[in-house]
Amino acid sequence: MNAQTWWLLLEGAWTTAWISGVAIAIGVVAGLAIALVRMARIPVIDQVLVIYISLARATPLVTLVLFIFLVAPTFGIVMNRNIAGIMALTLNTAAFNAEIWRAAFLSFSREQKEAALACGMTNGVIFRRIMLPQMFTTSLPGLVNEMSFLIKGSPAIAVIGIVDLTRVTNRISAVTYEPLPPILAAAALYMIIISMLLKLQDMAEKKANRLTM
Amino acid sequence: MPDLPAVAIERLSKSFNGIEVLRDVDLTVNRGEVVSILGSSGSGKSTLLRCINWLEQPDRGAIRIGGQRIGVDDNGRRMPARELAALRAKTGMVFQSFNLWPHLTVLHNVTEAPIHVKGVAKKEAVRTARELLDKVGMAHKMEAYPYTLSGGQKQRVAIARALAMSPEVILFDEPTSALDPELVGEVLGVMKDLSAEGYTMVVVTHEMEFARAVSDQVVFLDKGIIIERAAPEQFFTAPETERVRKFLELKQ
Numbered sequence A: 001m002n003a004q005t006w007w008l009l010l011e012g013a014w015t016t017a018w019i020s021g022v023a024i025a026i027g028v029v030a031g032l033a034i035a036l037v038r039m040a041r042i043p044v045i046d047q048v049l050v051i052y053i054s055l056a057r058a059t060p061l062v063t064l065v066l067f068i069f070l071v072a073p074t075f076g077i078v079m080n081r082n083i084a085g086i087m088a089l090t091l092n093t094a095a096f097n098a099e100i101w102r103a104a105f106l107s108f109s110r111e112q113k114e115a116a117l118a119c120g121m122t123n124g125v126i127f128r129r130i131m132l133p134q135m136f137t138t139s140l141p142g143l144v145n146e147m148s149f150l151i152k153g154s155p156a157i158a159v160i161g162i163v164d165l166t167r168v169t170n171r172i173s174a175v176t177y178e179p180l181p182p183i184l185a186a187a188a189l190y191m192i193i194i195s196m197l198l199k200l201q202d203m204a205e206k207k208a209n210r211l212t213m
Numbered sequence B: 001m002p003d004l005p006a007v008a009i010e011r012l013s014k015s016f017n018g019i020e021v022l023r024d025v026d027l028t029v030n031r032g033e034v035v036s037i038l039g040s041s042g043s044g045k046s047t048l049l050r051c052i053n054w055l056e057q058p059d060r061g062a063i064r065i066g067g068q069r070i071g072v073d074d075n076g077r078r079m080p081a082r083e084l085a086a087l088r089a090k091t092g093m094v095f096q097s098f099n100l101w102p103h104l105t106v107l108h109n110v111t112e113a114p115i116h117v118k119g120v121a122k123k124e125a126v127r128t129a130r131e132l133l134d135k136v137g138m139a140h141k142m143e144a145y146p147y148t149l150s151g152g153q154k155q156r157v158a159i160a161r162a163l164a165m166s167p168e169v170i171l172f173d174e175p176t177s178a179l180d181p182e183l184v185g186e187v188l189g190v191m192k193d194l195s196a197e198g199y200t201m202v203v204v205t206h207e208m209e210f211a212r213a214v215s216d217q218v219v220f221l222d223k224g225i226i227i228e229r230a231a232p233e234q235f236f237t238a239p240e241t242e243r244v245r246k247f248l249e250l251k252q
């Protein structure tokens, strides 16, 4: 492999990283928002969210990507490929994250909440100062797991022509007729991205120790 | 309003799933007073305490904190969440299981509510917290996380946390019941100091010696009804009912 193929690979890795990164960032926050709204148990809205979650979790990523990219124009929306890719990944990961956050809400210590109420904290303060920091620590392993699933599922965005880290290996081997080196290199790059996530998980686990009373 | 009682409870009743746990409870706690609530398991002591700061909602009756009705107004309308929280801040609570916030250091457990509820400046909150932690003998552990502390230490931090809001009354729900016997003394010692300093306290406890030494008033709950209330000397030496006599015999 020469410098140019490496450059192409890195470009592909960058595309995978930034598109997944944006979807992860939005998906983590959106998942939290969905879980929050679900905790309020508002009729209709709650049912709608339940349906969304089951649909999004059951739909293969490729299908979701194609669906968004092809359906948007029928509503008169001109959809940029990257945006369609990000939307599909986000819709997918937010549904999984919503379940992770929801589990954290449901298992949160009633005693700690009562101690906060007794000090005069409002629900907003309790959520921000007492619950969220702990929920973040306890949910991080699950969230990171989901992030790595998302990155590993991200080649699905290639179906609408985005040249991500997997797609670029095809392009390279189409020119060089040597498929193995670029695929091995791509695998190494995926591993680097994922291992950075696992590092994050490690840090969270150390911090989680102090939450066990 | 210096002469309004710290807590005034009038005809308080509460049921869980149709079973009456408190019936027509009347109780007045004056400022500077220590009231002990005694009674056997399941008699409704915790429920009574938790109604005072509206952690449980009573079915009937009125509770006033420093003259202000908590939970509902006199027309039965629910209090807005913000007002309820502000009134709760005037009552401190110490739980059997400590309930410290594990993600915060000892210092931050104590400063959290003053800063984020009262809006006290951080520096000021830290200064007060240091004084309070010193008072409960925990100043040397300010930077420690709760999981590193013994039960007695956790409970002393929890007391400092309650004091930090300068409450009008502190509610203690069996503060020493979860402690190893050798750690009970350090917590009761702190509570004795507080009563000597004039703090208003309502204490649910099974520590008879403590109740006798520190209380101004002892109240005995039986199946949700206050069947006896008296000054401690009278309560412990000449109880009026057979029920209390039996209870005290078992505690010997």
Ligand SMILES: Nc1ncnc2c1ncn2[C@@H]1O[C@H](COP(=O)(O)OP(=O)(O)OP(=O)(O)O)[C@@H](O)[C@H]1O
Pocket (backbone or CB within 6 Å): B016, B017, B021, B039, B040, B041, B042, B043, B044, B045, B046, B047, B048
């Ligand atoms: N949230 C609840 N739901 C249903 N029943 C409850 C609830 N809380 C308390 N009870 C019941 O109410 C009764 C009084 O309970 P409470 O906890 O006030 O008693 P207690 O005097 O504090 O007892 P203990 O000494 O064991 O702490 C008990 O029969 C208990 O089972």
Ligand SMILES: [Mg+2]
Pocket (backbone or CB within 6 Å): B045, B046, B047, B173, B174
């Ligand atoms: Mg109890």
